[in-house]
Amino acid sequence: MYAEVMIATNTFFNYTVLAFANRIGWIENQKRYLLLSAFVAGVITVVFSNHFSTLFLTFFLMIGIAFWKKRTQIVKAITLTLLASIFAGGLLTAIAPMYRNASNSFMILNYAVIATGGLYLLTKHVLHLHISQTERELIYPSSIKLFDQTKELILFIDSGNVCTEPLSNDPVHFIAAEALKPILPDTLYEVINSWDSSHYKGLDMLPKEYASKVRLIPIATVQKEKSWVIGIKYEEWIVNDQPLPKGYIVLTRGKDKFPHEADGILHSSTYYHLKKRSVK
Numbered sequence: 001m002y003a004e005v006m007i008a009t010n011t012f013f014n015y016t017v018l019a020f021a022n023r024i025g026w027i028e029n030q031k032r033y034l035l036l037s038a039f040v041a042g043v044i045t046v047v048f049s050n051h052f053s054t055l056f057l058t059f060f061l062m063i064g065i066a067f068w069k070k071r072t073q074i075v076k077a078i079t080l081t082l083l084a085s086i087f088a089g090g091l092l093t094a095i096a097p098m099y100r101n102a103s104n105s106f107m108i109l110n111y112a113v114i115a116t117g118g119l120y121l122l123t124k125h126v127l128h129l130h131i132s133q134t135e136r137e138l139i140y141p142s143s144i145k146l147f148d149q150t151k152e153l154i155l156f157i158d159s160g161n162v163c164t165e166p167l168s169n170d171p172v173h174f175i176a177a178e179a180l181k182p183i184l185p186d187t188l189y190e191v192i193n194s195w196d197s198s199h200y201k202g203l204d205m206l207p208k209e210y211a212s213k214v215r216l217i218p219i220a221t222v223q224k225e226k227s228w229v230i231g232i233k234y235e236e237w238i239v240n241d242q243p244l245p246k247g248y249i250v251l252t253r254g255k256d257k258f259p260h261e262a263d264g265i266l267h268s269s270t271y272y273h274l275k276k277r278s279v280k
Contacts, residue, residue: 004089006042006043006046006097007039007043007046007049008042009042010038010040010041010045011035011038011041011042012044013042014036014037014039014041015034015035015220016084017081017084017085017130018034018037018038018062018066018174019031019080020080020084021076021077021080021084022034024150024195025276027066027067027070027073027076027077029066029069029070029249030069033065033066033067033068033069034066034097036061036065037061037062037064037066038062038066040061040062040065041058041059041061041065042176044058044061045058048059057187058080060078062079062081063081067210074078074159075146075277079113081112084266085133092121098207098264114235121265123130124193138156138157138271139156139158139260139262140154140155140156140157140239140266141153141154141155141239141240142154142238142239142240143156143237143238144180144230144234144236144237144238144248145234145235145236145237146180146184146223146234146235146249147184147213147235148182148184148235150183151179151180151182151183152260153175153179153263153264154156154261154263154270155173155175155262155263155265155266156258156259156260156262156264156265156266157262157265157266157267157268157271158259158265158266158267158268159268159271160268161173161174161265161266161268162221162267162273163217163250163267164216164248164267165215165217165231165248166218167215168203168204170247170248171219171244171245171247171248171267171269172217172219172231172247172248172249172250172251172267172271173247173248173249173264173265173266173267173270174250174251174252174264174265175249175250175251175252175263175264176251176252176253176258176263176264177189177192177193177251177252177253178205179263179264180249180251181221182220183209185210187258188206188210189206191205191207191230192232192251193251195229195230206230210231213232213233214228214230214232215230215231215233216228216230216231216234216247217229217230217231217250219250229250230250230251231248231250232248232249233246233247233250233275234246234247234248234249239266239274240274242273244266244273245273247267252264
């Protein structure tokens with residue numbers, strides 16, 4: 001039983017450091033290769049743990065299996081995986097005295113959770129910091145298609161916009177109503193423009209032909225109060241020559257509130273989506 005726990009823990013740890021390198025380095029290799037690599041390395045490490053050379057060889061075998069389809073980025077993968085391993089190893093060394101009297105199984109499982117949590121927080125911090133430092137570069141031209149009509153928009157990616165549609169978890173973007181008025185049906189635009197977001201309402205007041213295109217989306221105000229807004233499902237949205245994943249648009253009444261005179265703000269995940277597709 002102990003061997004199985006060790007293999008599972010090593011696999012979990014290996015996958016975490018590989019996923020860190022995959023995300024931070026914008027390598028974006030398929031997760032099944034990361035998982036297979038993590039498992040193979042975990043088994044070898046446990047079975048041949050008495051040999052120091054095993055650790056060295058297993059590391060490069062793990063990198064090879066995980067990133068063999070991304071050979072042009074193998075040096076970056078090695079560097080980032082090493083950094084993640086050093087960070088996690090240092091974190092575990094620091095907390096080791098706390099588990100001096102704990103059982104081996106309990107200690108190993110806790111190590112895995114803490115290392116994973118630490119790397120996850122580090123990933124989020126690094127990505128958020130990168131967005132903040134490149135804020136001026138996050139203005140993109142785009143073309144959106146709604147109700148069989150297209151409109152050109154200038155948009156800004158806001159790292160603070162993490163709003164999602166609760167049922168699908170699809171991202172929600174905010175666009176000035178005046179920017180989309182020319183391509184929205186008049187009846188739909190009037191309903192949305194007169195919408196009172198401070199009170200929950202159903203969608204009965206909307207024309208039935210638009211029912212499949214809209215959702216009620218809860219958002220939190222600055223005062224932490226929840227309000228409900230109408231989200232419109234877009235048909236197609238090309239940003240910086242890249243198609244956005246499916247999502248929703250919420251119309252706002254003021255355009256002057258957006259940075260850099262943009263027509264709206266995109267969900268923070270748009271940055272990751274565009275960035276990973278720009279890395280070859």
